[in-house]
Amino acid sequence: MTINTNYDLDPYDDEETLGRDSAIAVRVVGTKTEALAPHFGACTTFTIPQAGTAPPVQILTRRPTREQAYVFNYDSANNIVIAESLGKVSASPPVGYIIPPGKELKVESQEPYWAIASIGGDADSFDTVGAEGSATAPTAGQAIATLPATKLLEGVYQVTGNYYVDGTLTAAESDNFKLVAKGNTISQLLYPQAGGMQSFGPFYIDFFASNPTNITVQAVANGGVAAVYHASIVATPYPFTPQQNLNPVLIGVRDEVWLQQGGSK
Numbered sequence: 001m002t003i004n005t006n007y008d009l010d011p012y013d014d015e016e017t018l019g020r021d022s023a024i025a026v027r028v029v030g031t032k033t034e035a036l037a038p039h040f041g042a043c044t045t046f047t048i049p050q051a052g053t054a055p056p057v058q059i060l061t062r063r064p065t066r067e068q069a070y071v072f073n074y075d076s077a078n079n080i081v082i083a084e085s086l087g088k089v090s091a092s093p094p095v096g097y098i099i100p101p102g103k104e105l106k107v108e109s110q111e112p113y114w115a116i117a118s119i120g121g122d123a124d125s126f127d128t129v130g131a132e133g134s135a136t137a138p139t140a141g142q143a144i145a146t147l148p149a150t151k152l153l154e155g156v157y158q159v160t161g162n163y164y165v166d167g168t169l170t171a172a173e174s175d176n177f178k179l180v181a182k183g184n185t186i187s188q189l190l191y192p193q194a195g196g197m198q199s200f201g202p203f204y205i206d207f208f209a210s211n212p213t214n215i216t217v218q219a220v221a222n223g224g225v226a227a228v229y230h231a232s233i234v235a236t237p238y239p240f241t242p243q244q245n246l247n248p249v250l251i252g253v254r255d256e257v258w259l260q261q262g263g264s265k
Helices: 086-090
Strands: 038-040 044-048 057-060 069-073 079-083 097-099 104-107 113-118 129-136 143-147 155-167 177-181 184-189 198-207 215-219 227-237 249-258
Touching (some): 044 057, 057 249, 069 079, 069 097, 079 086, 086 113, 155 177, 155 215, 177 198, 184 198
Antiparallel strands (some): 038 249, 044 249, 069 104, 069 249, 079 097, 079 113, 129 143, 143 215, 155 198, 155 227, 177 184, 177 215
């Protein structure tokens, strides 16, 4: 077999003659890529603190071969906020993707993620509400301050407040205040003829949405003609530090594991 070339004339000419056959040029245009499906191992659990009580928790590390992960919120009342930046979930309020109670979020990212809990549910159910008012020369049973039933949710309230009289005080102002709820006098409020601001409570009052009534501070009898009565009322749901809003929240993270090292080939 003889090989004839003309390299001496054209060193870049790749034409070769092998006997009576000519070589065929082959060009590699690409390689086949095969994506390997992920599978998931056991669920890893994390205890996530409430925002403002402790630092956020890192739940995913940076992994270039990750295609997806799942984060499940096991809590029944609180949201979880996750973000690829520690600064976002450390903000007040936290910024990121919200996972409601009992829901799962798919993460399609290779970045690290942090998580923090954020109070969810009916936020209004834990609100403190108040009212204030005044009346000049009130008549017997006249309201001085009224906390309307429309501001109250069903449950037990701890009720406190203040009251005083200015203007011209007479003997009529002595002990001439009472706290009324559900149509009943909860307590007559003592008041010295010399005047001065006084406080009352705490009183614990059940409120039923099926039979809504106002909470009021009223005059027991007619006040002096030049006396100005003042009162304020504060109602705080009791107990006012619900445990579900203080306890950490449990979440589960399923991060994929590739069938072969490297993720794809």
